Amino acid sequence: MNRFQKLAWFQLGVVGIVTVASIILMALFVRKYEYEFLEAWWIGSGYPTPLLVLTVLAPVFIRKKKRQIDFDERDLMIDRRAMVIAFGTTYVFFIGVCFTTWVAAGFDKPIPAYWLIRIVLGGWVTSVVAHALTTIVCYGWGGKDGQK
Amino acid sequence: MLSQLLFVTAGGAKMAKNEVKNQIRRMRFENGEMTQQQLADKTGVTRQTIIAIESGKYAPSLPLAFKIARTFGKPIEDIFQYEDEESQSSAISSDA
Numbered sequence: 001m002n003r004f005q006k007l008a009w010f011q012l013g014v015v016g017i018v019t020v021a022s023i024i025l026m027a028l029f030v031r032k033y034e035y036e037f038l039e040a041w042w043i044g045s046g047y048p049t050p051l052l053v054l055t056v057l058a059p060v061f062i063r064k065k066k067r068q069i070d071f072d073e074r075d076l077m078i079d080r081r082a083m084v085i086a087f088g089t090t091y092v093f094f095i096g097v098c099f100t101t102w103v104a105a106g107f108d109k110p111i112p113a114y115w116l117i118r119i120v121l122g123g124w125v126t127s128v129v130a131h132a133l134t135t136i137v138c139y140g141w142g143g144k145d146g147q148k
Numbered sequence: 149m150l151s152q153l154l155f156v157t158a159g160g161a162k163m164a165k166n167e168v169k170n171q172i173r174r175m176r177f178e179n180g181e182m183t184q185q186q187l188a189d190k191t192g193v194t195r196q197t198i199i200a201i202e203s204g205k206y207a208p209s210l211p212l213a214f215k216i217a218r219t220f221g222k223p224i225e226d227i228f229q230y231e232d233e234e235s236q237s238s239a240i241s242s243d244a
Contacts, residue, residue: 002196072193073209074200139196140205 003070004079005139006062008132011055015129021048042114049121055128082134089130090123097122168207169229172198175220191215 001009026044029035035043054061064070097119105111176182184202188195191212200206201216208216208228217224 002194069188069192069194072197073212074197074206075194 002075002139003062003064004075004135007058008135010058010062011128011132012136014051014054014058015125015132018048018051021051042118052121052125052128078135078138081138082131085134086127086131090127093123093126094119167204167231169204169231170201171227171229172202172216175222175227179220187216187219190219 022045024044025047026040029040029044030037101111101115101119172187176184176187184198185195188198191198192215193212197206197208201208213224213228217227220227
């Protein structure tokens with residue numbers, strides 16, 4: 001498994017941990033403290049969200065080995081493909097969220113400003129997951145072209 | 149942009165099936181059982197890329213193909229053979 005595959009798995013792991021922690025906290029707030037769903041969602045997913053910074057800091061933890069060639073034309077091709085797919089997925093996400101918000105909030109109603117932060121964070125997570133998944137799939141899930 | 153993305157991902161675009169076959173594995177063994185890592189170091193790519201090229205999953209760029217051929221001291225045609233649908237069908241008809 002090369003460095004880019006490790007980075008992708010690390011990012012997916014962080015997003016997975018944040019998602020699971022958010023769901024557990026949301027359930028806790030709804031069951032124990034009897035919050036309404038939207039409130040519980042806002043508070044519950046708020047606490048683990050800062051952990052998402054780890055997806056940006058991933059290259060600090062997974063460092064390049066000294067004197068090792070770890071990036072060539074194939075890696076560049078895979079990275080470009082992953083970026084295009086991540087961009088497209090995020091674009092679709094934003095369109096979907098805008099329409100959903102428009103329908104859910106009402107056609108002529110305002111939306112709370114904090115929704116925008118959630119939408120931006122959602123777009124960021126979507127792009128990270130799409131990029132990581134495409135990277136992993138293009139490298140053959142780490143097995144076929146891996147270090148056998 | 150979105151429609152193009154959907155068109156391609158939904159399989160709307162059909163490209164001609166091209167294949168680049170190679171003799172890298174054979175050439176490595178003929179050149180003192182050179183390892184994939186040694187070839188990777190000589191051509192400036194990762195071992196994974198050599199594995200992907202050998203197994204036909206990745207077609208190298210022209211400069212990399214030349215580098216590999218020069219490493220073995222052979223012309224590029226001896227290492228890489230290009231086969232498209234047309235050449236495959238003509239080969240089948242000539243055999244018949």
